[in-house]
Amino acid sequence: MLIEYDGLQDQRARIKVIGVGGAGGNAVHRMIEENLKDVEFIAVNTDAQALNENPAEIKIQIGANLTRGLGAGANAKIGYQAALESKDRLEDMVRDTDLIFITAGMGGGTGTGAAPVIAEIAKNSGALTVGFVTKPFEFEGDLRMRQAAEGIERLREHVDTLIVIPNEKLFDVVDDDTPFEDAFYIADSILNQGTAGISDLITKRGLINLDFADVKTIINRKGPAVIGVSRCSGADRAVRAAESAIHCPLLENNSISGAQGLLINFTGGHDMKIKEIHKAMSMIREEAGKDANIIFGALIDPKMEDELLVTVIATGFNMKHAEGNNRNENDSIPKSVLPETHPPIYNATEENTFATEKEQISIFNPTPAKPRCDIPVFGESFHSNETYFPLDDKKDDLSVPAFTRRLFRRK
Structure with missing residues (x-):
């Protein structure tokens, strides 16, 4: 038929x-x-x-x-x-x-x-x-x-x-x-x-194929996440790449321990071996824990000779450590940042006005910001009390805030 x-x-x-x-x-x-x-x-x-x-x-x-x-x-x-x-x-x-x-x-x-x-x-x-x-x-x-x-x-x-x-x-x-x-x-x-x-997981056809639905299953979990990508060659390349991917020193969370969801993809040439993938996956599973939902894929790229690329996405971590230090029980931060009605907190026809340090601590407070002078206030920011820069060097420097460049041009 x-x-x-x-x-x-x-x-x-x-x-x-x-x-x-x-x-x-x-x-x-x-x-x-x-x-x-x-x-x-x-x-x-x-x-x-x-x-x-x-x-x-x-x-x-x-x-x-x-x-x-x-x-x-x-x-x-x-x-x-x-x-x-x-x-x-x-x-x-x-x-x-x-x-x-x-x-x-x-x-x-x-x-x-x-x-x-x-x-x-x-x-x-x-x-x-x-x-x-x-x-x-x-x-x-x-x-x-x-x-x-x-x-x-x-x-x-x-x-x-x-x-x-x-x-x-x-x-x-x-x-x-x-x-x-x-x-x-x-x-x-x-x-x-x-x-x-x-992007590669979603758009490229794999030997063990992953698609957008697989990505959504793992990413669609609230909380912190770890995304790691590592490329290695030589002996034990799969295990070394996996270890590097799951322990990125720059991330706030640099371990996959306790993750509820894991999306793992291996990309290698025709020399990619099932045994080396097995070793790497066993190490990842042991690190994450037995309760993690693991989705695994593999992609053949003929251009990758002697190299192996590992992509790890780990999600669904416990949120207690993330919430404990940043929010108080008495905080009244609404879940929506798009209120049904928008009380005006700024008059667009006037000069820019900046909130005081006390007001800026609650950055989404819907009460009006009190008018200040037009000189920018850095407070305890990067430049501390050194709020002035050489005019000749900084008036067109995009690394300097726009309102500061404006002051330079007025002088």
């Missing part, structure tokens, strides 16, 4: 990476430079100048009326309101997407304030949503760390899985001579490799 398939269509999963704010935009920029395929890149920012320099295919300026393209001034409340102002454009951005990565730096303005809003919009659209964020260096001060902690908790409410890299852990993997820029490339490489690994 002949069976005919009527209307068989290409159902390839659509994957987007959204970089929010300065750090998120930088991560997207570096991923584009790495020539990652089968992924759509989007940059979202309040800073029009930084956005213009980003090579992403799609660029969305949020809060144009609110900030006039001059950035959020390290004020997460402004980033939050900017995202609400541009909610319709953000909804169009995530429409008809299967998997969305949202990357941002926590502790500043746009990334901290807007990323949770974008995550909720993405989840409401039905997309599988993964958050990938960094935490500030300790020397950036308590205020910025508190803002980051609250931003992470708000983001956690609206993503299926959250991966956190503390910038402080960069010191564990770099030497004294490592340039500043190179250190951030190392952190961004985890997002790059993790995104590429998941």
Whole structure:
């Protein structure tokens, strides 16, 4: 009997990476430079100048009326309101997407304030949503760390899985001579490799095939996650690659012990042996525990001679350690960052006003921010009390906040 398939269509999963704010935009920029395929890149920012320099295919300026393209001034409340102002454009951005990565730096303005809003919009659209964020260096001060902690908790409410890299852990993997820029490339490489690994799982046909449904089964578990990718060659390559993948020193969680879900994929050439895969899988299973739901795949790539690539995604960890340090029982943070009514906390027709340090501790407080002078307040941020930079060097430097560049141009 002949069976005919009527209307068989290409159902390839659509994957987007959204970089929010300065750090998120930088991560997207570096991923584009790495020539990652089968992924759509989007940059979202309040800073029009930084956005213009980003090579992403799609660029969305949020809060144009609110900030006039001059950035959020390290004020997460402004980033939050900017995202609400541009909610319709953000909804169009995530429409008809299967998997969305949202990357941002926590502790500043746009990334901290807007990323949770974008995550909720993405989840409401039905997309599988993964958050990938960094935490500030300790020397950036308590205020910025508190803002980051609250931003992470708000983001956690609206993503299926959250991966956190503390910038402080960069010191564990770099030497004294490592340039500043190179250190951030190392952190961004985890997002790059993790995104590429998941994309390959979904889009490439495997010897033991995995698809989007398998990825969704593992990622669709609330809580922290570990995404590790490692490539090794030579003796014991599979075990060594697996060990490296599950113990990434940069991740906030750098062990798969206690994970409820594991997605593991091996990619190698025609010389990939079943016995070496068995050894690596046995080691991973022992590390994770017997109760973990393990989904396993294998992909043959003829170009990989003597090399073996291991991708590990571990999810469903216990949340007690993540919640205990960042939230108090009396905290009244609503689960939704998209209120049904939006009380105005900022007058877009006036000059930018910045919240005091006390007000910024609760970055999503819907009460109005008290007016201040137009001079930016850094508080306990990276630059501490050194808020002025040489005019000649910094007025066009995109690493300097937009509102500071504006002050330089006025002088």
